[in-house]
Amino acid sequence: MTTPLTKPSLDDPRIAIPAASEWYEPAPTAQTERQAEFLNLRDGEMFVNMGPQHPSTHGVLRIVVKVNGEQVVDLDPVLGYLHRGVEKLCENADYHQAICYTDPLEYVASLFCEAAPVAAFEKLMDVEVPRRAQYIRVLTMELNRIASHTLFQGWMALDLGGITPILWSFIERDEIVDMLAALTGQKLLYNYYRIGGVNGDLNHEFMSRLGNWMSRAAAQIDSNLGLMNENEIFVRRTRGLGTLDAATALRMGVTGPNLRATGVPFDLRRDHPYLVYPELEFNVPTRDEGDSLARYMVRIDEIRESIRIIDQVLHEMPDGPVMAKLPRLIRPRPGRAFGAVEGPRGAYGVYAISDGTDQPFRMRIHDPSFVHLQLVGPLTRGNLIADTMAVMASLDPVMGGVDK
Amino acid sequence: MDRALATALTERFGSTLLTPVRQRFDETEIRVSVADAIETLRALHDETEFAFEMLIDLCGVDTGEEMQVVYHLSSSRSGDWLRVIVPGIDRSAPRVNSLVSLWPGAEWMEREAYDMFGIIFEGNRDLRRIYMPDDYASHPLRKDFYLADDASRSPAAGVRNMERAGTPVDATRGTTLRKSPGA
Numbered sequence: 001m002t003t004p005l006t007k008p009s010l011d012d013p014r015i016a017i018p019a020a021s022e023w024y025e026p027a028p029t030a031q032t033e034r035q036a037e038f039l040n041l042r043d044g045e046m047f048v049n050m051g052p053q054h055p056s057t058h059g060v061l062r063i064v065v066k067v068n069g070e071q072v073v074d075l076d077p078v079l080g081y082l083h084r085g086v087e088k089l090c091e092n093a094d095y096h097q098a099i100c101y102t103d104p105l106e107y108v109a110s111l112f113c114e115a116a117p118v119a120a121f122e123k124l125m126d127v128e129v130p131r132r133a134q135y136i137r138v139l140t141m142e143l144n145r146i147a148s149h150t151l152f153q154g155w156m157a158l159d160l161g162g163i164t165p166i167l168w169s170f171i172e173r174d175e176i177v178d179m180l181a182a183l184t185g186q187k188l189l190y191n192y193y194r195i196g197g198v199n200g201d202l203n204h205e206f207m208s209r210l211g212n213w214m215s216r217a218a219a220q221i222d223s224n225l226g227l228m229n230e231n232e233i234f235v236r237r238t239r240g241l242g243t244l245d246a247a248t249a250l251r252m253g254v255t256g257p258n259l260r261a262t263g264v265p266f267d268l269r270r271d272h273p274y275l276v277y278p279e280l281e282f283n284v285p286t287r288d289e290g291d292s293l294a295r296y297m298v299r300i301d302e303i304r305e306s307i308r309i310i311d312q313v314l315h316e317m318p319d320g321p322v323m324a325k326l327p328r329l330i331r332p333r334p335g336r337a338f339g340a341v342e343g344p345r346g347a348y349g350v351y352a353i354s355d356g357t358d359q360p361f362r363m364r365i366h367d368p369s370f371v372h373l374q375l376v377g378p379l380t381r382g383n384l385i386a387d388t389m390a391v392m393a394s395l396d397p398v399m400g401g402v403d404k
Numbered sequence: 405m406d407r408a409l410a411t412a413l414t415e416r417f418g419s420t421l422l423t424p425v426r427q428r429f430d431e432t433e434i435r436v437s438v439a440d441a442i443e444t445l446r447a448l449h450d451e452t453e454f455a456f457e458m459l460i461d462l463c464g465v466d467t468g469e470e471m472q473v474v475y476h477l478s479s480s481r482s483g484d485w486l487r488v489i490v491p492g493i494d495r496s497a498p499r500v501n502s503l504v505s506l507w508p509g510a511e512w513m514e515r516e517a518y519d520m521f522g523i524i525f526e527g528n529r530d531l532r533r534i535y536m537p538d539d540y541a542s543h544p545l546r547k548d549f550y551l552a553d554d555a556s557r558s559p560a561a562g563v564r565n566m567e568r569a570g571t572p573v574d575a576t577r578g579t580t581l582r583k584s585p586g587a
Binding site for chain 1: 428429430431457458459460461463466474476478480483485487506507509510511512513516520529530531532534535537538544545549
């Protein structure tokens, strides 16, 4: 015998309805002047939470947006959902282990996250990297830059509501990822660079895949671009959106393509040269508009420059060893060093302090995405909510690096 | 290595520099006191002979004896990185002036240094924790940070008994404080 199903009524005494004060989380108390300003709601304004699991936040980011209707009045990014304490972990690891902790910082282009600490440690150890290893590093980093930029292209379209480009951009990216997997044994977190060289010389599979890809790369990437560059919806949507001028960009500490889109030709490969970049020929593409479209176009131009660099590297790469002679246990003399590389998002820097033991005493990791995320507030104030995502996509932050 | 930069720095900031200018590879390093820090950075930024317009990095350092704030700057006039170290900040009450008026982009990096070291940047309007939760009790990158002890005071205290530590007095026993002669 079953009891008949009845529709529950709110008058039923068994249903306890909590008091209104229990429904809502208490409003956070302001800790700073700026937060008090942010938490103060004027007439018609309300808070909307974006994230932390919003699909278009490039990782786990929460943005508290203060909106008036559909218009963004102010916003406050809340970080820390991916915080792993990499700097602390590195202090408790030896120099070789520290490199592999930095890999997952920017999972989209992890070779750059390795290159910066390796550069700093090599300065601490005062070791000369063999020329072949330098060429291999440039080759793999430029490949990784192309992979990151093509993915950016697809992501940006996805954030603007277009599904197709990401499917096409993954074709190129997958090809490069497979290539690097053949070389390093890993698909994403390569752990390929070593203090004083690289882990293993170029192998046959990598070279044949690379040659195959290079023969059609430029044409393939150009045909993918047609999906977006000639798409009127995309161009109209991004032109004039989130415009940043050069003076503000410099004051905000912006680097990389986001800075070059404002017309400042600052590129670490040119201005603070490392590895064999001074011997290679390439342009530093810039745009003057500083809007979302310019940030997109600069990255596209960089893909072409990277292909040019790879072409030169393949022609000029010398034979020789790929590792310098170093003791197994890295124990630099006490000192300080700053190593930086130009990544696909800007300047990655690592400031390492040695105290003479086999572990870094302090290892500061500077990630450009962290700085660029500060711009989301100033650039989207007064725009529509949907444009927040468009501006954020054009700044191309990766939360793994932001949260460290 | 940019020798001209070292000469220019010595001439311009002579008595302000705590130690002589040091150069190694493509890095130039100067040390200035807490009181002179912001004025020196402002001069480096504004004066056309230096034109250090780009703040590449700002970070805190705990040497075990004192706190430091370290700035890395870049200029279009020189191929060198300029490292400005502000040493001698009291560990028990670290306090320096904020750089936000000069580089607004320093705001989050200062928040991070505050979160990780407890360094208070006077003049930063938004100095609150950025990575750790608001009710977190200590500053993780300090050299006296002891993980188990701090976990027992964190919001997750008591979730797993294994992580519960004794009092802070017990916690510091047996751990060694690393101090850097090089920093």
